[in-house]
Amino acid sequence: xxxxxxxxxxxxxxxxxxxxxxxxxxxxxxxxxxxxxxxxxxxxxxxxxxxxxxxxxxxxxxxxxxxxxxxxxxxxxxxxxxxxxxxxxxxxxxxxxxxxxxxxxxxxxxxxxxxxxxxxxxxxxxxxxxxxxxxxxxxxxxxxxxxxxxxxxxxxxxxxxxxxxxxxxxxxxxxxxxxxxxxxxxxxxxxxxxxxxxxxxxxxxxxxxxxxxxxxxxxxxxxxxxxxxxxxxxxxxxxxxxxxxxxxxxxxxxxxxxxxxxxxxxxxxxxxxxxxxxxxxxxxxxxxxxxxxxxxxxxxxxxxxxxxxxxxxxxxx
Numbered sequence: 001x002x003x004x005x006x007x008x009x010x011x012x013x014x015x016x017x018x019x020x021x022x023x024x025x026x027x028x029x030x031x032x033x034x035x036x037x038x039x040x041x042x043x044x045x046x047x048x049x050x051x052x053x054x055x056x057x058x059x060x061x062x063x064x065x066x067x068x069x070x071x072x073x074x075x076x077x078x079x080x081x082x083x084x085x086x087x088x089x090x091x092x093x094x095x096x097x098x099x100x101x102x103x104x105x106x107x108x109x110x111x112x113x114x115x116x117x118x119x120x121x122x123x124x125x126x127x128x129x130x131x132x133x134x135x136x137x138x139x140x141x142x143x144x145x146x147x148x149x150x151x152x153x154x155x156x157x158x159x160x161x162x163x164x165x166x167x168x169x170x171x172x173x174x175x176x177x178x179x180x181x182x183x184x185x186x187x188x189x190x191x192x193x194x195x196x197x198x199x200x201x202x203x204x205x206x207x208x209x210x211x212x213x214x215x216x217x218x219x220x221x222x223x224x225x226x227x228x229x230x231x232x233x234x235x236x237x238x239x240x241x242x243x244x245x246x247x248x249x250x251x252x253x254x255x256x257x258x259x260x261x262x263x264x265x266x267x268x269x270x271x272x273x274x275x276x277x278x279x280x281x282x283x284x285x286x287x288x289x290x291x292x293x294x295x296x297x298x299x300x301x302x303x304x305x306x307x308x309x310x311x312x313x314x315x316x317x
Contacts, residue, residue: 038115048086053094055086063089130288131281139280143272147265154263157220160232161256163196164214165204169248180242183249187242196240196253205248218258 044058063085067075076082104110147154167183169176186203190196200206200214221229231243232254240253265272 036115038118040118048090050087050090051094053090053097055089055093059089059093060085127285127288131284134284135277135281139273139276140269142276142280143269144265146272146276147268151262154268156258156261156263157222158260159218159220159258160224160254161217161219161258162215162232162252162254163200164206164216164250164252165196165200165209166206166247167203167249168205170246174248180249183242183251187240187251190240190251190253196251199251215255 042058044056046054046056047060048055064072064075076085099105165186167179167186168174169179186199190199197213197215200209204214206214221233224232225245225247228243228245228247228250231241231245231250232252235241235243235252235254237254237257240251243250243252
């Protein structure tokens with residue numbers, strides 16, 4: 001619920017008391033019930049209002065909390081995007097205020113949903129804190145160890161960069177001799193100095209032409225359509241020729257050939273440092289979680305039957 005404080009400020013407060021469960025310091029009651037209490041309150045500067053609802057800077061922090069840092073500037077990159085985010089937060093708050101007004105917050109099931117959502121967020125933040133405090137400053141040595149254990153894993157296949165235009169013959173009604181004649185005419189123009197890329201933009205029937213202009217960079221030859229691959233393998237760098245694939249006739253120029261090679265460590269170091277860091281982070285948390293699971297799960301008498309009945313028959317307290 002929202003309460004105005006000083007002009008331009010907003011206080012947000014939420015208090016839940018669940019009959020069966022929240023403190024974030026949990027309390028076991030004599031009757032084998034658990035009572036949980038959750039209280040939230042913060043004050044923040046208002047940045048927008050609509051239909052009697054306000055949104056603050058802290059509200060936006062919460063909305064964008066899970067967004068990676070490298071994506072934040074893009075998300076708020078234009079006034080339209082900022083407005084979209086604000087409207088989304090405002091609508092959510094408007095609906096939530098209406099839910100509170102209509103008594104939904106007093107429903108123990110809804111309280112439990114809110115509690116679980118809050119605990120999941122807190123658990124994630126605690127996991128991140130615990131792991132971050134134990135990560136190393138640099139993972140270069142671990143990255144190099146990964147590399148040396150299996151350098152062949154970093155072998156790049158044979159690749160080729162090429163420019164082409166396509167005249168299709170895969171239509172059952174295609175006049176193949178006429179298409180081939182047109183392709184040969186375009187081949188002659190390319191060999192006489194017209195750029196294949198310019199011809200491709202004018203004449204190519206490849207569906208991807210508007211995205212790539214007929215230019216394909218560092219494509220593994222093994223990934224090419226068999227007929228196309230057989231044709232391109234006969235050409236040298238800089239050579240222009242007509243080849244046939246399952247799709248039709250291609251006026252093709254081979255721009256560059258790249259032999260298969262093992263990438264040196266320096267080319268993959270950043271990738272391997274990130275991998276080593278992620279592996280270590282996972283190991284840190286798995287070890288942490290293992291200490292929790294050292295204690296046996298203790299079930300109260302009849303607990304499994306109660307849970308099954310509650311879930312399958314939608315029973316309540």
